[in-house]
Structures are given as C-alpha cells and as structure tokens.
Amino acid sequence: MAWTRRLSSGKFQGLYRDAYGKERSAGTFPRERQALSKAASAEEDARINPRSPEARTITWAQWEPRWLARRSVAPQSLKADMSKIEHHVRPKWGDVPLADITQGDIQEWVNELRRSGGVRTTSRYEAGRPLSASTVTKCYRLLSSSMRAAVTAKVLDKSPCFDVKISKDGVSPERYLTDDEQDAICAELDGQDLVLVRLAFGTGLRLGEIIGLHWESIDLDGKTLHVRHAYDPEDRSMKAPKSYAMRAVPIPDEVVMLLEQLRVDSAPALQCPIVHNGSTKCRTGLVFTQADGKPIDGHNFRHRRWERGCRRAAVRDSQGRDIPVGHARVHDTRHTYASTLIRAGIHLAQVCTLMGHSSIVVTMRYSHLGNSQWGAVAEALNRRTAVRTANPVLRVVKHG
Known part of the structure; x- marks a missing residue:
C-alpha cells in the first residue's frame, strides 16, 4: 500500500514498495493527496510490470554498454560524450547500483562538479578544476539519458534525474580594448x-x-x-x-x-x-x-x-x-x-x-x-530649437 512522508520543506514524498519489497519513491509533491496518488500509480505499475531481478544489483558501469548500444549519435558527438563519461560520469557512478542512485546524490554530484570539477583516477574520484555550467549540464544529461533508458528497459521504475538544479556561470564582463x-x-x-x-x-x-x-x-x-x-x-x-x-x-x-x-x-x-x-x-x-x-x-x-x-x-x-x-x-x-x-x-x-x-x-x-552618437543627435535637436526660437509661430486664440 502506498503512503506519504512529510518533508522538512513542507512538501510530501510519495512512497511505495516494488515487487521485491524494496521501498521506492514516486517523487516529491506540494500536496499530500497528489503524492499519494502518484505513489499508488507507481506501485500498481511496478506490480504489473515488475523490474527484472538484475535491477537490484546491476551497476551503472554494467548498464553503460547496453545504454550506449541504444543511442544514435553522430561520431563527433559520441567522441565528446565519451570524454565526459570517462572523466566525470563513470568515475562517480560506475560502481553504484542503478537502484541506489538518488536525486539527492545527483544534486550533490553536480554541485561538486561546479565547485571543483572531477578527474579520473585508477582508484577513486578526486576533485579537479571547476567545470562550467554548460559542461556540467552535458554530464548531467548523459547520466539522465542512461537512467531514462533503464526505465524504458524496465530495469528501473523511475529515473532519479528530476528537480536537479545546476548553478549558472557568472556573467563575464565584456571588454572593449582601446x-x-x-x-x-x-x-x-x-x-x-x-x-x-x-x-x-x-x-x-x-x-x-x-x-x-x-x-x-x-x-x-x-x-x-x-x-x-x-x-x-x-x-x-x-x-x-x-x-x-x-x-x-x-x-x-x-x-x-x-x-x-x-x-x-x-x-x-x-x-x-x-x-x-x-x-x-x-x-x-x-x-x-x-x-x-x-x-x-x-x-x-x-x-x-x-x-x-x-x-x-x-x-x-x-x-x-x-x-x-x-x-x-x-x-x-x-x-x-x-x-x-x-x-x-x-x-x-x-x-x-x-x-x-x-x-x-x-x-x-x-x-x-x-x-x-548622442552628441550629434542633441546637436541636431538644438539646431531645430534655435530655428523655432528665432522664428516664433504666433497662435491667435479667439475668445467667445
């Protein structure tokens, strides 16, 4: 049976158990009735279309080649994507089971990329140079694409990639060199x-x-x-x-x-x-x-x-x-x-x-x-005013 949980933010989280008895979230909503309805729908869908048994254990690195095989992108785009996957996505998520990746974890990840970036090492994920908002967005979209594909394949009930905020770059002042x-x-x-x-x-x-x-x-x-x-x-x-x-x-x-x-x-x-x-x-x-x-x-x-x-x-x-x-x-x-x-x-x-x-x-x-150019504009208007002052037009007003 579906149920709800009130969060410190005042919103409500819709919860249910999947076909294997594991607690799942249907998302966060402003109204309790809405959260309960979404959780009930997700629970029913999980009962009718249960995830495959591997969903409880398959890691992102194990899912990656199956996801990539489903993609259709230009060679040049694939090369750029693979660079981001190798340096920022796989080092962070490769050993994590898909079912254990949460929205909160993803938010922390993109925040860390914005603050100090990330570099690939043989043993762990380490801080590096901060990444631009554009690069972080591309990394996030790659992860989101992989999770959507997992939902389509019934490996996941729901993608955790939602309501993730990526801070924008500060506006770089334009400089006009003399x-x-x-x-x-x-x-x-x-x-x-x-x-x-x-x-x-x-x-x-x-x-x-x-x-x-x-x-x-x-x-x-x-x-x-x-x-x-x-x-x-x-x-x-x-x-x-x-x-x-x-x-x-x-x-x-x-x-x-x-x-x-x-x-x-x-x-x-x-x-x-x-x-x-x-x-x-x-x-x-x-x-x-x-x-x-x-x-x-x-x-x-x-x-x-x-x-x-x-x-x-x-x-x-x-x-x-x-x-x-x-x-x-x-x-x-x-x-x-x-x-x-x-x-x-x-x-x-x-x-x-x-x-x-x-x-x-x-x-x-x-x-x-x-x-x-406003000086020239003002000069033209001043000339017009000077002409009118030198040649005033008198209006005759008739009084009844």
Whole structure:
C-alpha cells in the first residue's frame, strides 16, 4: 500500500514498495493527496510490470554498454560524450547500483562538479578544476539519458534525474580594448601569432573560424575573406560556422599586408589535413598552422600566447605611467570589433551580418555603444530649437 512522508520543506514524498519489497519513491509533491496518488500509480505499475531481478544489483558501469548500444549519435558527438563519461560520469557512478542512485546524490554530484570539477583516477574520484555550467549540464544529461533508458528497459521504475538544479556561470564582463591596448598586446607578439590577433581585431571572427581559415577563402586583392569553416577541437574536424553563418568580411589594409607577408614566409600547404563535416570541401591548406600543417591548438594559443601577451602589455598614460592591459579574453577581440563598428555609426543590421550572428537580437547587446552618437543627435535637436526660437509661430486664440 502506498503512503506519504512529510518533508522538512513542507512538501510530501510519495512512497511505495516494488515487487521485491524494496521501498521506492514516486517523487516529491506540494500536496499530500497528489503524492499519494502518484505513489499508488507507481506501485500498481511496478506490480504489473515488475523490474527484472538484475535491477537490484546491476551497476551503472554494467548498464553503460547496453545504454550506449541504444543511442544514435553522430561520431563527433559520441567522441565528446565519451570524454565526459570517462572523466566525470563513470568515475562517480560506475560502481553504484542503478537502484541506489538518488536525486539527492545527483544534486550533490553536480554541485561538486561546479565547485571543483572531477578527474579520473585508477582508484577513486578526486576533485579537479571547476567545470562550467554548460559542461556540467552535458554530464548531467548523459547520466539522465542512461537512467531514462533503464526505465524504458524496465530495469528501473523511475529515473532519479528530476528537480536537479545546476548553478549558472557568472556573467563575464565584456571588454572593449582601446586602440592603444590593441597595439600594446600586438607588440608582445610576433610571427603568425601577431597576424592572428590583428586579424581577430580587424574582422571579428571567432577563434574557431580563424583556426579553420583556408587560403582559398582569402581574396587579398579584393581585401575580403569568406567564412566557410570553423575548426572543432573536440573531434578535430572542420564544420560549418556557428549558426551556419557563412559570410564575407572586409579585411583592413594593415591585415592584408600581414597576410601577404605570412603567405610568403610560411609556404602554405597545398592541402588541408583535416576531415570536413557539414562544411564545404577545401582546395588549399590552412592559414594558421603548426609545423606539420595541422591546425594550431586553440587552448595553447589562449594560454601561452594571448594571455602572456596581455600580462606583459602596458599602455603609457598622460603622466608617463605604464598601465598594464591586464586580463582580456580572446573573445574580447570580437566585442572590440563590434564596438568599433557601432561607434563608427555602422547600422546594427550590417554589424549582425559581419559578425555572423543568428539574429539581430544577438547584436542588440552592443546597441548601448551607439550612445556615443548622442552628441550629434542633441546637436541636431538644438539646431531645430534655435530655428523655432528665432522664428516664433504666433497662435491667435479667439475668445467667445
């Protein structure tokens, strides 16, 4: 017979016993009658469709291959999923029987991933670097998928993956680097690193789009580049740009000269060594490469080139003091590009196209930068007011 339990939160937990006499929860509800009804339904379902005997002992690691065999995902997605399973899901849940995994345990797990992450070891699950909300969500969804599959296979009565809260990342402030700050950072770079950063500031491309840039996509005579590919480091392949935003972008004169010199110095490869998924095939090599012609490592570029350049860079103020540029993200080159266009009076719709945004709503985040044009607006209104003051229009009011 089903029953309820009042929790400290004031809510009610619906409880019942399965076909093997083990206490089970049907969930937590705001009203006792609702909790009792759900528990009674779950108890009846467990009686009619009892779980297999193995359900009491099968561990997550034993269930994993059966769950994976039921999934249908693209190869590149599977590779990314397996990395998360190996580092964060299996180390935590591999030895735990499915029937013993609770909603509370899962909540504690995602909280721990957000606080200090997790690393795989041969003997235990240890703390590591904190994970982003996006990565934790992906790990949780993998566990949830495995538990839903167990319910479908009658290995579980109910998935414990419900009402799990994942704290969001704090909003990273967008930084708009001044011309002097850009020059200071670039002064700390050389070779293709310098060309890459100048290209980022001058075109607003995402780092994946820059790494995926092929020589055939650059028209130096026409001072234009075409965004056709983006490099995906997780499966090491070329894919279509984010939001499928293939587009043409003008190249500033300074960047054109740097690219011309890079092409002379680097002797570009005749062929790209990377598999292309969902994007047009290439006919030439990559613009930015390692010594073997393969794409540069975006992670290494961020931490060993970009961040070092930002730490060393400084701008001299009017009093002769050197002010450090300090922390800035590679993605801030993109924000800087957008701010440059908006402040120059370029229409938001045009900025949207150049940035490759999926919608102008995304571009609206930069609309506040247009406030720099308010001086011209105020001047126009003041001129209109001055004309009206100099030539007043008199109204004749008739009184009856």
